[in-house]
Amino acid sequence: MTTSNLHRQPAPPLYERIKGTLREGILSGHYAPASLLPSEAALGEQFHASRITVRQALADLQNEGLIFRRHGKGTFVSQPKAFQNVTALQGFAEAMSAQGHAIRNRVLTLRTVPAPTDVAQALQLAPGTAVVELHRVRLLDQSPVSLEVTWLPEALGSVVARADLVTRDVFLVLEQDAGVALGHATLAIDAALADHATATALDTGAGAALLRVERLTHDAQGAPIDFERLYFRGDAFQYRLRLDRQVAAHAQSILPLQGTV
Amino acid sequence: MTTSNLHRQPAPPLYERIKGTLREGILSGHYAPASLLPSEAALGEQFHASRITVRQALADLQNEGLIFRRHGKGTFVSQPKAFQNVTALQGFAEAMSAQGHAIRNRVLTLRTVPAPTDVAQALQLAPGTAVVELHRVRLLDQSPVSLEVTWLPEALGSVVARADLVTRDVFLVLEQDAGVALGHATLAIDAALADHATATALDTGAGAALLRVERLTHDAQGAPIDFERLYFRGDAFQYRLRLDRQVAAHAQSILPLQGTV
Structure with a gap:
């Protein structure tokens, strides 16, 4: 050349x-x-x-x-990574079991807490309002792949707290048990290092790479109802998606998240 | 409760x-x-x-x-993170300058190499076929945010090599200088730790968290023409996107990537 x-x-x-x-x-x-x-x-x-x-x-x-x-x-x-195709809003079990994977969840924490500043802001609640906080490790074919921390307004959280959280996605509990019609979610995706608690939960070393997702899910009327932080093991999981150079005219704009991640 | x-x-x-x-x-x-x-x-x-x-x-x-x-x-x-809204396929400069950021690139490497196995497979070339390999650090408002490693078939690569790589996105060079109509890209997103070379390029410590994106871009006829690995500083950048619970009927399926990331 x-x-x-x-x-x-x-x-x-x-x-x-x-x-x-x-x-x-x-x-x-x-x-x-x-x-x-x-x-x-x-x-x-x-x-x-x-x-x-x-x-x-x-x-x-x-x-x-x-x-x-x-x-x-x-x-x-290393084994080939598990991956989730990101086209629609889906829970982890919903998305992964469609690929033939077996999903189980380990419930670490389920409690009522005063909403921290960022959670209250996301869910449009007054700071300190009681919310239900759920920590679950998602096991893919018996290996820990992600830690999900979920905050729900108390009324919805009490429904979720009564559900079988070992096998079911929160999204399905919200739809089937609480009768909520889910609308859209905004996601912020970045990377962080595992702190001690997350490393322990995911059976990885402290300082391991995590794919971090902050997801705010709204109901069909556009009200925020479910705020989550998802921490995926960087060595075990990937998101996949497809983008087109020309955006179709129907594509909707992305609402800015609060930017706390 | x-x-x-x-x-x-x-x-x-x-x-x-x-x-x-x-x-x-x-x-x-x-x-x-x-x-x-x-x-x-x-x-x-x-x-x-x-x-x-x-x-x-x-x-x-x-x-x-x-x-x-x-x-x-x-x-x-920390400063608030820069973010890129992921709706259409866009280059970094294209996406970020629309938000008022100034983008410059530091060209680290531009060379012809025999295609490694994974690159050859992605670009549908015989292993060892000559490809052009480009390493650039993307500076956002003068701070390093990502390292982009790009592989192009030699004919396209030679056009890109003649372009101003300090300010221009490869996508725009392909469209404007090489006359390629871009189609879609498949992305695989995960997290990894910075190795020594990447840490040096991004002015971060070895072992820092990176958001890693493998992107295979196709022309409008569906032929793969541009294979990239993007390494974003986890502490400086995030992707944002919106997902709907109900997928519109027009949504296209995601082609599986080769799964090497």
Whole structure:
């Protein structure tokens, strides 16, 4: 190529080459999901690299979520991630069981609390109004994938509190038990590190990467009724969606969230 | 409330109460964005807590992105995050400049490489086919917000390589300079930790939380032409979108991505 901008760059450092080779091996299927990678010593020999250089390459692959380590057992290739197609507003069980996954929930907390500032603002309540707060770990095929923290106005929350929260989505309880017609939700999506409590709930290390979703669900009349913070394990889950370059004329604008996430 | 499930729980541990009080203070605006929080010693006195307990609360708030620390200067309240409304397929500059932000790009790498397995698969090329690889840091109001790694087939890549990559989105170069009609893109969104190179590019610490987006853009005929990995600073950026409970009949299904993220 003859463009002035474009040129071949010098060879990357050794740890980048080790990383690239292992990454290729994983993506091509040469190293299968859940299989054991060669030991650090074996990789050092293969690449004529020091233990420190090998560790740097493995640390990067672990940060990317391609591999994980088990103390005393070695380094393994990660399983393919579970994913949720984001087209309509769906609960986790609804979306994932359609793909054949088994969903169970571990209820950690169910209590009445005075609404914190951000929750009160989202639900359009006076600060300190009683709300029901629910913490659940969602288990996908028996492994923890997300922590859901939900706040509901007390009247709806008391209906949800009587439901089977081990198997059912809150959305379905709201529709079927409380007779609410759900409308739309606004979502804010970002990333954060797991704090101690979240790491414990999700059976991951503190400081692990989390996909964080703040979701405010409205009823069909547009009143906010359900405010949630969802924390997904970054190494176990992804959202997928499709966007078109040309927006259809019917597409609706996004209402700004309060921006507290 | 009299439901059997619902009950008041014992008081949370002290560090949770410190965290909750500071969080309230930040969200209510009592502590303004960019302002200095009280010192660890002052917080310890205020809450009758040890330095270790105060640090645990601050570490959690930092993981959440609500505060940040400057060595030797103290702990500060984070600025509100920049956000991108996700309705149509848009480049970063296109989306963010509409909100009045100034966008510049730092070009780190522009080179021709043999397509790695996952890139070749996404672009439907034979493995090893030459592709153009572009690494850019996107600066929002002069602060680094994302690292974009882009792979293009060589013919399109050579057009992009001749363009002004400091100010222009690749999407606009493809449309305006290469005459491509863009169609749709599939996105996979998850979270990961920053490796050393990404942390350096984004001026954050290694191990910081990243919102990671894998985006495969197709032309109007449905052929894949642009494969990207976008790494957004978790503490500086969020995606926002709106979902409806009832999917309109025109909504299109999402094509599965290859699932390598």
